[in-house]
Amino acid sequence: MDCRAKASLFIAMTSQRCLSVKIIKVKTENLINIVSSLANEIWNEHYSGIVPKPQIDYMLERFQSASAISKQISSQNYLYYLLQADGGYQGYFAILPKTGELFLSKIYIKVQSRKKGYGKESVTFIKETAKKLNLKQITLTVNKNNLSSIEAYKKIGFIIADSIKSDIGSGFYMDDYLMSLGV
Numbered sequence: 001m002d003c004r005a006k007a008s009l010f011i012a013m014t015s016q017r018c019l020s021v022k023i024i025k026v027k028t029e030n031l032i033n034i035v036s037s038l039a040n041e042i043w044n045e046h047y048s049g050i051v052p053k054p055q056i057d058y059m060l061e062r063f064q065s066a067s068a069i070s071k072q073i074s075s076q077n078y079l080y081y082l083l084q085a086d087g088g089y090q091g092y093f094a095i096l097p098k099t100g101e102l103f104l105s106k107i108y109i110k111v112q113s114r115k116k117g118y119g120k121e122s123v124t125f126i127k128e129t130a131k132k133l134n135l136k137q138i139t140l141t142v143n144k145n146n147l148s149s150i151e152a153y154k155k156i157g158f159i160i161a162d163s164i165k166s167d168i169g170s171g172f173y174m175d176d177y178l179m180s181l182g183v
Helices: 003-015 029-046 053-063 066-075 118-132 147-156
Strands: 022-025 079-085 088-098 101-109 137-143 159-169 172-182
Touching (some): 029 053, 029 066, 053 159, 066 079, 137 147, 147 172
Parallel strands (some): 101 137
Antiparallel strands (some): 022 079, 079 088, 159 172
16 A cells, blocks of 8 residues: 555544544532633633733633632523543533523633544534524634634634624723624
8 A cells, every 4th residue: 555545544534533522511619620720721822822911811810710610600601511532621611591592602622632523523512502492593702813713613604793892801802703603
């Protein structure tokens, strides 16, 4: 077998790889702490170069600290999920049911686990959740400079619906696209 034949066999096998991911609803303090730890790891890796480090630190404390996540779950109706695969946690996402839509508040995958299907698997789960709740669309916001994520969302079928600039306090702003996906 020549190199090209071996390469195409490898590509075919890789593209047909069976993804085994467990989606775990976050309910306990221990799981909340795991999400917060993942947020710190992923945000510091992914957002450097997109937003300034002081803003990353501010957003982590305000939105992704264990206490912030606990409050979102207990009193703001957010649903958090961990992605468990390959012997560890590969990422997480959070959704918020709203009138007529399911808001995908966040979806974050570890750098070494990206482009392996975890995001797509998460969106499949989120679509199923929206259907069960009789919600017709999924919406999300994404930083306009987060080009890799914008492309990933487009690949899954999201479209840019609007542009939003939000004051998040302490002199920081989020300059985002609103994206949507029909269910």
